[in-house]
Every structure is written in structure tokens, then in C-alpha cells.
Amino acid sequence: MAQNFRRSVAQHREEIVRIFASVLEGRSGRPAELVSVYDAAARLTAEATVARNSLPAFDNSQMDGYAVRVDDFPESRAESASATFHLAPVIPAGTHPVALAPGFAAPIMTGAMVPEGATAIIPIEAVISAVGTEPHSFPDFSNDDYLETVTVTLPRPPRGQFIRSAGSDVAAGTVVIEAGTVLTPRHVGLLAALGIAEIAVQPRTEVLVLATGDEVQAPGETLKPGHIYDSNSAFLSAALHEIGVIPVRVSVSSDTVAEFERRLEEALAAHPNALAALTTGGISKGAFEVVKVALERSGIEFGSVAMQPGGPQGCGILEPSARHSGEHFADHAVHPVAVISFPGNPVSTAISFEIFVRPLLAAIARGETTLNAAMQRAHHQAILQLDSPELSVTSPPSKSQWRRGVVSTDPANGERLVQLLGSEQSHLVFALAQANALVNIPEGTAEAHHGDTLTVMMLEEG
Numbered sequence: 001m002a003q004n005f006r007r008s009v010a011q012h013r014e015e016i017v018r019i020f021a022s023v024l025e026g027r028s029g030r031p032a033e034l035v036s037v038y039d040a041a042a043r044l045t046a047e048a049t050v051a052r053n054s055l056p057a058f059d060n061s062q063m064d065g066y067a068v069r070v071d072d073f074p075e076s077r078a079e080s081a082s083a084t085f086h087l088a089p090v091i092p093a094g095t096h097p098v099a100l101a102p103g104f105a106a107p108i109m110t111g112a113m114v115p116e117g118a119t120a121i122i123p124i125e126a127v128i129s130a131v132g133t134e135p136h137s138f139p140d141f142s143n144d145d146y147l148e149t150v151t152v153t154l155p156r157p158p159r160g161q162f163i164r165s166a167g168s169d170v171a172a173g174t175v176v177i178e179a180g181t182v183l184t185p186r187h188v189g190l191l192a193a194l195g196i197a198e199i200a201v202q203p204r205t206e207v208l209v210l211a212t213g214d215e216v217q218a219p220g221e222t223l224k225p226g227h228i229y230d231s232n233s234a235f236l237s238a239a240l241h242e243i244g245v246i247p248v249r250v251s252v253s254s255d256t257v258a259e260f261e262r263r264l265e266e267a268l269a270a271h272p273n274a275l276a277a278l279t280t281g282g283i284s285k286g287a288f289e290v291v292k293v294a295l296e297r298s299g300i301e302f303g304s305v306a307m308q309p310g311g312p313q314g315c316g317i318l319e320p321s322a323r324h325s326g327e328h329f330a331d332h333a334v335h336p337v338a339v340i341s342f343p344g345n346p347v348s349t350a351i352s353f354e355i356f357v358r359p360l361l362a363a364i365a366r367g368e369t370t371l372n373a374a375m376q377r378a379h380h381q382a383i384l385q386l387d388s389p390e391l392s393v394t395s396p397p398s399k400s401q402w403r404r405g406v407v408s409t410d411p412a413n414g415e416r417l418v419q420l421l422g423s424e425q426s427h428l429v430f431a432l433a434q435a436n437a438l439v440n441i442p443e444g445t446a447e448a449h450h451g452d453t454l455t456v457m458m459l460e461e462g
């Protein structure tokens with residue numbers, strides 16, 4: 001049997017980075033997928049997007065008002081220079097106007113195409129006086145009488161005033177989005193503005209999620225005595241989804257090695273591009289440690305990390321040669337797959353994912369290649385608040401303990417404060433759900449007191 005490892009958190013992180021770097025190395029790029037612009041948010045672009053047309057595509061009005069030829073006004077520097085015009089036919093948005101004849105002002109709406117010949121727009125509020133209508137509201141356009149009866153006196157505008165000229169936003173031919181960009185809603189809006197209905201994106205990374213244990217049942221089922229609901233699959237699937245990775249849920253509700261191997265093989269056969277498998281449970285010192293027994297045979301290493309919760313851990317690379325490919329699975333394409341095994345307790349699984357996997361997979365989903373840097377999550381300092389200042393919280397000095405907490409800002413001085421939720425125990429899912437941060441009591445520290453400064457990691461931050 002392989003020697004069990006003993007590692008620090010930093011050493012285990014390094015090992016997991018090495019594993020992911022190695023499994024990524026052997027994979028060639030997969031063909032891009034075309035997705036609808038409506039489904040493109042958060043996807044990674046496979047190629048650069050070049051604007052085929054300009055934005056705006058045509059000169060258009062920035063105001064509801066009158067389109068005029070500036071040359072129709074008397075040449076004057078005086079601010080009061082004005083001229084009086086008969087009206088040309090109204091130009092609503094979405095119409096193709098005729099050219100503006102000299103001596104006429106065309107009522108025009110915001111977004112409407114500026115007629116040929118017009119060189120400025122005067123907003124309706126700026127009309128000096130009018131005959132046949134109120135100066136600051138448009139005449140009735142429901143019949144053509146206004147063409148005969150209405151005149152408006154307008155101030156001389158600067159040339160180009162309130163005209164949004166063609167190409168002033170995007171010139172045709174511009175690279176508007178580079179390859180390798182994670183699309184935000186703003187990018188999606190830009191693509192739609194350019195009339196692009198579909199965009200080529202990288203296929204998403206798939207990761208298998210295997211919860212194990214005779215006692216686990218899917219939510220919704222009727223619980224048998226001594227059983228519990230499988231919360232790890234739900235947590236991990238949601239967490240993967242949140243970072244842009246496709247979770248493939250595979251529940252293994254039996255503690256037999258053969259079933260675990262068969263489920264894993266079936267899942268890998270059905271998802272030959274899966275980059276990794278995350279397992280939960282079955283790795284510590286019990287009599288039925290199915291994950292450990294099955295995967296140790298395939299070269300995955302198990303041991304302990306100086307961390308609480310999350311002490312028992314396993315990780316390694318499942319090489320194609322070590323796969324238990326039975327008769328049904330021998331013929332599918334095989335890649336090395338990263339296997340990360342978390343302890344079964346729900347808080348242990350959640351914290352292990354946050355500390356060892358989430359930042360890395362999030363970076364991979366964003367197309368980043370410097371995985372070491374990606375592993376560094378933002379840490380902040382916060383001042384511990386305990387209900388009674390004379391109390392303290394304890395931690396095994398040989399371990400880095402991660403408590404659950406709520407970080408808030410002191411309104412008096414803007415400092416970060418942190419209150420702990422629940423205890424250090426790793427079955428407390430309610431406290432975990434209410435927490436917004438993980439709070440570290442570092443290795444070498446046996447007690448933390450009210451007012452101590454501790455390192456916190458915000459759960460909603462990368």
C-alpha cells in the first residue's frame with residue numbers, strides 16, 4: 001500500500017497545481033462552439049470579433065428637435081443669431097428621410113437618420129419662437145397641414161451639434177473583442193448592437209462529481225434509517241457551475257469498490273473530455289473507505305493536510321493505463337484526468353474545494369495558463385469579535401483552522417470585523433450557508449481572542 005502523505009496546506013496546493021498543469025498539458029484545443037449571443041455571457045471567446053459594420057451605422061440625431069443646415073443661418077458670431085424656417089416632413093426614428101432642402105427645418109426624433117444636407121440638430125427646448133404650434137412642443141403630424149402653416153425661429157447652432165456621426169463609436173474593421181475574453185453582459189450588448197447573433201466560444205470544462213457512501217440519498221427521496229441526504233453533490237455542482245465549469249453529477253450510493261470503479265468508468269466514458277473528478281467521502285480511517293481503496297490502486301495518493309476541517313485528502317492523476325476499462329469502455333478516447341478526493345463531511349468538502357480547487361478551476365475556465373498565480377486567493381485582515389470579550393476560541397496548533405464567519409465593516413472607522421458562526425465542527429451546514437467568509441486561525445496558534453486580527457477569505461471573491 002502506498003505511503004500516506006503528510007503535507008502543509010501550501011504543499012498540497014502546490015501538488016494540486018502540478019496535477020492540473022500536467023493534465024492540461026496533454027490536451028489539444030477542442031473545437032470552438034457557436035452559441036447564441038443570448039447565451040454567451042461568461043463564456044470564453046475562441047476568436048477575435050471584428051466589427052463588420054460601423055456603430056452608429058448612420059448619422060443620427062441625439063435629440064428630439066429640428067435638423068437644419070447651419071449655412072441657412074446668417075453668418076454671425078452673436079449668440080442671438082437666428083433664422084426662421086418652414087418645416088420639412090417629420091423624420092421619425094426608423095425612417096429613411098429625403099434630403100433637407102435649403103431654407104427648411106426638419107422635425108427629427110432621437111435616433112432618427114439625419115437627412116442629407118443637414119449639419120446640426122437643434123433640441124426642441126431651444127426653439128426661440130414658433131407660429132402655428134407651441135415653440136417647445138411639436139406640431140400635430142397626423143396630417144400634412146404643418147408643412148404649410150408652421151414656422152419656427154431657431155438659434156444658430158454650432159456645426160455638427162447633436163449629430164451622432166456614423167462610426168463615432170466603432171469603425172468597421174475594428175477588433176472589438178479579443179480572443180480569450182470572458183464575455184460580460186456589456187460585451188454581449190456590444191455584440192448584439194453590431195448585429196452578431198452567434199459567437200464562437202471555447203467549450204466549457206467538464207468536471208465529474210462523485211459523492212460516495214452507503215448512507216447518502218438524493219434529496220427528495222424518503223430517508224432510510226441512519227441515512228442522510230447527499231449535500232456534497234449539490235454543493236460541488238453549484239460551486240462548479242458558478243465558476244463556469246460544467247458539473248457532471250455521479251452519485252455512488254454504495255460502499256463497494258467495484259461499484260465506485262464502475263460508476264467512475266461509466267462517467268469517464270460518457271464524458272471523455274472531463275478534466276477532473278472530484279470525489280467526496282470514503283478516504284479516512286474507517287472500515288469502508290471505498291474511494292481510497294479504489295483509487296490507490298490507480299496511483300492516487302491519500303494522506304493528511306495540516307488543516308481543519310479538511311484534514312484527510314487525496315489527489316493524483318488517473319492515467320489512461322491505470323483505468324479499469326472493462327469490455328464496454330475500452331474503445332473511447334482517454335486522457336489523464338485529475339482526481340481530487342475530499343473528506344465526506346459537508347463543511348470539509350466545501351472548505352477543501354474553496355482552498356484547493358475553486359481558484360484553479362475558475363482560472364482554467366477563464367482561459368488562464370499561469371495556474372500558480374491563480375491559486376492565490378485574496379486574503380484580508382479582520383478583527384475578531386466574540387460575544388464576551390473574556391472568551392476565546394481554540395484551535396489545534398498543528399493545524400491551520402478555517403472557521404466560518406460573517407465579515408462586516410465597522411461604521412465608525414471602516415475596519416473589517418468578523419464574527420464566527422457555529423463551531424469548528426464539520427457537519428454544520430447551516431452556519432456554512434450563513435457565512436460570507438472563511439476565517440483562519442493559523443498553524444501554531446492555540447487560541448484566538450476578542451480583538452485579534454485574523455486572516456479572512458471572502459467566499460464570494462474569486
Ligand SMILES: Nc1nc2c(c(=O)[nH]1)N[C@H]1C(S)=C(S)[C@@H](COP(=O)(O)OP(=O)(O)OC[C@H]3O[C@@H](n4cnc5c(N)ncnc54)[C@H](O)[C@@H]3O)O[C@H]1N2
Nearest residue numbers: 211213216229230231232281282283284285343344345348
Ligand atoms: N478514527 C478516525 N476517524 C475519523 C478521522 C480520523 O482521523 N480518525 N477523521 C475524521 C475527519 S476529520 C473527517 S473529515 C472524516 C472524513 O471521512 P471520509 O472522507 O472517509 O468521509 P465519510 O466517512 O464517508 O463521511 C464523513 C461524514 O460525512 C458525511 N457525508 C459523506 N458524504 C456525504 C455527502 N455526499 N453529503 C453529506 N454528507 C456526507 C457522512 O455521513 C459522515 O458523517 O472522517 C472522520 N473520522
Ligand code: MOO
Nearest residue numbers: 309310311348426
Ligand atoms: O478534517 Mo475533518 O474535515 O475536520 O471534519
